[in-house]
Amino acid sequence: MNESWNELEAKIAEISAKQKQGLSLSREEISLLCLWHYSQSQTRQEQNYA
Amino acid sequence: MPKTGKWLIHMPNNPGDVVMALFVVDAWKRQYPQAQLHFLTDHECLSLVQNHPQIDKAWCTPRQQIRKAANAEIALHILEDRAGALALENFDGILNLYQGYEGALFLSLIPTRKRIGLCTDQSGEAILLDPASRALFAIPAERSANRFHCIDHYLHMAGLKSKHRPQAQFPPSQIQGIPGAVVLQIGSAWPGKKWPLAYWRDLIQYLLQAQSAPIVLLGSPNEFQENEELAHLHSRIHNYCGKSQLHEIPNLIRGAKLFISGDTFAMHVASALQIPQIALFGPSLARETGPYSSTAWVLSTAHRAGENLEFLNTKILESLHVQDVINTLLGLDTKNILLQAQWSGHHDYQEKLTKSLSPIPPCALRLMHFLKRAQQEPSNSLIHIIEELEKNLAIETHSNYEWEQYRIALKSLNWRKLDSYFAERLELLKQLLTKFDYQKI
Helix, strand or coil: CCHHHHHHHHHHHHHHHHHHCCCCCCHHHHHHHHHHHHHHCCCCCCCCCC | CCCCCEEEEECCCCHHHHHHHHHHHHHHHHHCCCCEEEEEECHHHHHHCCCCCCCCEEEECCHHHHHHCCCHHHHHHHHHHHHHHHHCCCCCEEEECCCCHHHHHHHHCCCCCCEEEEEECCCCCEEECCHHHHHHHCCCCCCCCCCCCHHHHHHHHHCCCCCCCCCCCCCCCCCCCCCCCEEEECCCCCHHHCCCHHHHHHHHHHHHHHCCCCEEEECCHHHHHHHHHHHCCCCCEEECCCCCCHHHHHHHHCCCCEEEEECCHHHHHHHHCCCCEEEEECCCCHHHHCCCCCCEEEEECCCCCCCCCCCCCCCHHHHCCHHHHHHHHHCCCCCCCCEEEEECCCCHHHHHHHHHCCCCCHHHHHHHHHHHHCCCCCCHHHHHHHHHHHHHHHHHCCCCHHHHHHHHHHCCCCCCCCCCCCHHHHHHHHHHHHHHCHHHC
């Protein structure tokens, strides 16, 4: 993971903290959260269970 | 609910699930031919919906491109670009049949007037707005109580009630199968869904002696070698493993006189094409994801109520013997078969579904509210106690705790986000949480 992904991970930690407080997220924050989960997700094919 | 406008259906993976979603497309177009249906799926399944006769436009999720992106900035640009293009379509509604959190987040970036299925609220938390979606999410957690096929849940979510059993159509392809062949899918994505290779060998020997039709073997490229060993048994056996794309598989099955497999993508294709078939079920439940067909026989190992799904148990299908399959072919009584079901697949399930949908237990709602609004992360000691409780419950219900963890992780739903959950577990959780002022919630 390069530096930009590390920076994203840090931002996600901040966003998660807001979520836990029940605060509304901006569209940009939703996009970043979505990006993070897409980057972390593995399809079954990728897990060699295709 | 108007079904005549422009709708986006979301089912990114896996191929078998996309085929089940195609039954919804068929029912929708038959009931509302003027509706415009777009379909959003992952790259690996895209060929199943591109050039599809009932789908007006196929879209690819940005998942693969994001995962290949050189850096996060480029990945974000890809994400926004795809969401922006979809937003321009001005959809009347979005039907999300997928249970993954990332999909719900992505769809929340696309403005629309109506959302069905997993959504997100203003804080980006996963929510389920409609009872049919909640029932779907209860699969497989509440599988012991579920009596409905997954496709019936999908149809109910979409508000579709066709008097005729929906089928599924597929994009055209040039590849041709062998008419009248016996088609077998030997392998499976999951170890627990694989019937032992030695059993397949014995069954093929029987089929070679009992009938004269050619035998076609299907499978993925990485299953080629073990299928090749079977193909060497006789010149009438043709190994098609890895020789076709996903969207070409229907043509290889179309016209077959018999199809035999485990719980696989090709099994759903065969059921869509109404091919006579035998499906071998072990870790998954046929009443939920079995062949949606009136020409299928399901041979299944036993499931006790509350038992979890052992997808990684390589021994589970060993109790289904070759003779059981042969007896089924011959229409004889079977020994050692713990369940033999002929799947009707008719829509009588939907009426029952309406009556059986139960509201989320109040204690679950209170628990969710408590966890969601907690000003800080629940303490480690609380999480530890809950985890221990889950383990004990898993033992008591003979369930597989690892599978539950896997399911939750795969669906990106952690325990804080599950609002459809074991009622019994919630009751025990409630008792546990009394220590944490639960009653004051």
